[in-house]
Amino acid sequence: MTKSSAMVAGVGLACAAALYFATDVRSQDIRTPLPRTAKSPAANPSTPQKVALGRLLFWDPVLSGPKDVACGTCHHPDFGYAENRDLSIGVTGAGLGHRRRFSAGSSIPLVKRNSQTILNVAFVGSDEQGNYDPATAPMFWDVRAKGLEAQAMEPLKALEEMRGRTYADDKAIDVVVARLTEIAEYRRLFAEAFGGTRPITATNLGYALAAFQRSIVANNAPFDRYMRGDRTAMNATQLAGMRRFERVGCANCHNGPMFSDYKLHVLGVPDNAALPTDPGAEGRYAFRTASLRNLRFTAPYMHSGIFNTLEDVLEFYDDVDNGGGRRGGRNNDRNVNVSREELDPLLRQLRGVDDDDFELLAFLDALSDEKFDRNIPKTVPSGLPVGGTIN
Ligand code: HEC
Numbered sequence: 001m002t003k004s005s006a007m008v009a010g011v012g013l014a015c016a017a018a019l020y021f022a023t024d025v026r027s028q029d030i031r032t033p034l035p036r037t038a039k040s041p042a043a044n045p046s047t048p049q050k051v052a053l054g055r056l057l058f059w060d061p062v063l064s065g066p067k068d069v070a071c072g073t074c075h076h077p078d079f080g081y082a083e084n085r086d087l088s089i090g091v092t093g094a095g096l097g098h099r100r101r102f103s104a105g106s107s108i109p110l111v112k113r114n115s116q117t118i119l120n121v122a123f124v125g126s127d128e129q130g131n132y133d134p135a136t137a138p139m140f141w142d143v144r145a146k147g148l149e150a151q152a153m154e155p156l157k158a159l160e161e162m163r164g165r166t167y168a169d170d171k172a173i174d175v176v177v178a179r180l181t182e183i184a185e186y187r188r189l190f191a192e193a194f195g196g197t198r199p200i201t202a203t204n205l206g207y208a209l210a211a212f213q214r215s216i217v218a219n220n221a222p223f224d225r226y227m228r229g230d231r232t233a234m235n236a237t238q239l240a241g242m243r244r245f246e247r248v249g250c251a252n253c254h255n256g257p258m259f260s261d262y263k264l265h266v267l268g269v270p271d272n273a274a275l276p277t278d279p280g281a282e283g284r285y286a287f288r289t290a291s292l293r294n295l296r297f298t299a300p301y302m303h304s305g306i307f308n309t310l311e312d313v314l315e316f317y318d319d320v321d322n323g324g325g326r327r328g329g330r331n332n333d334r335n336v337n338v339s340r341e342e343l344d345p346l347l348r349q350l351r352g353v354d355d356d357d358f359e360l361l362a363f364l365d366a367l368s369d370e371k372f373d374r375n376i377p378k379t380v381p382s383g384l385p386v387g388g389t390i391n
């Protein structure tokens with residue numbers, strides 16, 4: 001048992017979230033490749049039938065109130081299963097990625113945050129040694145859901161994402177389950193995947209979506225191949241960048257095989273001007289450390305989608321390192337609601353960040369893996385346009 005799981009067990013669940021703030025632990029290990037296969041929770045072992053069904057559900061807009069948005073709308077393989085938009089547009093939107101807009105007359109607000117990738121979401125919660133529990137993995141930028149099975153219900157209920165004004169949030173799951181039950185192909189596929197007399201349930205919907213998402217992995221980046229023993233997989237520039245990543249202090253938070261400690265930290269990333277301020281987890285402007293996997297495909301960056309390039313991200317960290325706001329001390333790159341004293345101590349310990357550090361950028365690029373499953377079904381059982389209104 002790890003130290004932190006012993007602590008969680010000891011203090012009970014009410015305090016579990018607070019433990020993500022642990023700043024006394026200095027974890028630095030970034031030498032662990034991703035596992036070759038992903039684990040499933042005991043309650044939901046993966047099967048090919050569940051994965052195939054989950055893929056259809058993921059792409060079927062029948063899951064959304066006005067039947068115009070699918071999970072895949074905002075988690076698209078063209079953008080590494082993220083979105084290429086600072087903030088997502090859900091129901092009543094049209095188009096894909098940065099070309100997506102609200103349709104005329106829409107009264108739906110923007111989604112509050114940048115879409116996270118579901119590439120490698122199977123490994124969320126990995127510690128430095130690569131241990132993780134898929135049943136309790138801390139999901140979302142503010143770790144408000146536990147595990148993919150539970151997470152999958154949230155977008156269906158969210159006004160801005162998939163519900164719209166078609167029904168109330170406490171009715172969303174029932175309506176979607178009823179819709180699926182009316183479709184003969186879903187009745188057959190759920191029966192094949194789960195058996196039983198009433199296989200189409202909210203639980204099984206979450207199980208199928210989770211099983212599919214666990215199959216979307218990109219775990220053979222140059223870094224993984226290097227750490228598994230292929231010493232030619234990373235070049236000298238990337239290796240120099242890896243050493244710098246550790247020396248500068250990035251690895252204090254970005255560690256383990258996903259390059260995230262999966263804890264909450266206060267960085268003071270600026271809000272997106274299109275929205276009211278986002279106080280993050282527990283109102284402290286804390287957000288979960290982002291994974292650094294597959295960044296080549298998943299711009300823009302941060303919870304607010306505020307930075308378009310990795311150079312912009314480095315400039316943000318460079319400014320902290322230089323006392324905050326080297327552009328005439330105007331703090332352009334800081335969240336005005338977060339004082340310097342409130343910033344995470346590990347952030348203030350960064351030393352020697354440089355926004356055009358080509359070696360560090362080369363190392364980050366070695367964490368991307370081109371070869372992942374990009375298959376989009378040609379049709380979905382509802383007969384609606386695959387992926388919703390994206391063309
Ligand atoms: C309108 C765009 C949109 C749609 C539709 C959407 N998502 Fe998301 N997804 C997001 C955004 C934005 C976030 C980050 C939300 C947050 O952290 O508050 C997210 C986060 C997630 C995460 C968390 C990943 C992590 O690393 O913690 C998962 C998993 C996920 N979505 C799966 C799904 C599934 C499954 C569906 C369909 C049932 C879906 N999404 C539909 C935009 C969308």
Ligand code: HEC
Pocket residue numbers: 248249250251252253254264265266267269287288289290291292295298300301302303304310313314317344345346347350353
């Ligand atoms: C104190 C912990 C901490 C340190 C140190 C740290 N980061 Fe982060 N990093 C985070 C957190 C937390 C986020 C998400 C913040 C947000 O969205 O508000 C993040 C986000 C990022 C992102 C955006 C990824 C995405 O998908 O949006 C990149 C890139 C990044 N960090 C790189 C680095 C680099 C390079 C360093 C070293 C110069 C570094 N970080 C140092 C905690 C840290």
